[in-house]
Amino acid sequence: MNQQQFESFTASSLYCEKCKAAMPVRERLLLVLPDREIFDYLCTGCGSSVGRREVTAGDKMMAQAAATQPHRAPVSVRRR
């Protein structure tokens, strides 16, 4: 169930050299550093690593803000 949440905000397929095709990938958290997180993309066909992504703390905050509520976007501020 958790995996579907990850899939919803990440790239879904990358080229795999072993499969010689663009394959659906699974994202796995590889490393957590104080200022960033590093994710590994694994091919769902053969299980090999086909890519890697770094998410900085700033990127993560922006992604979360965009995904949940755009409270940092000046144009969509609402008051009640």
Ligand SMILES: [Zn+2]
């Ligand atoms: Zn593959």
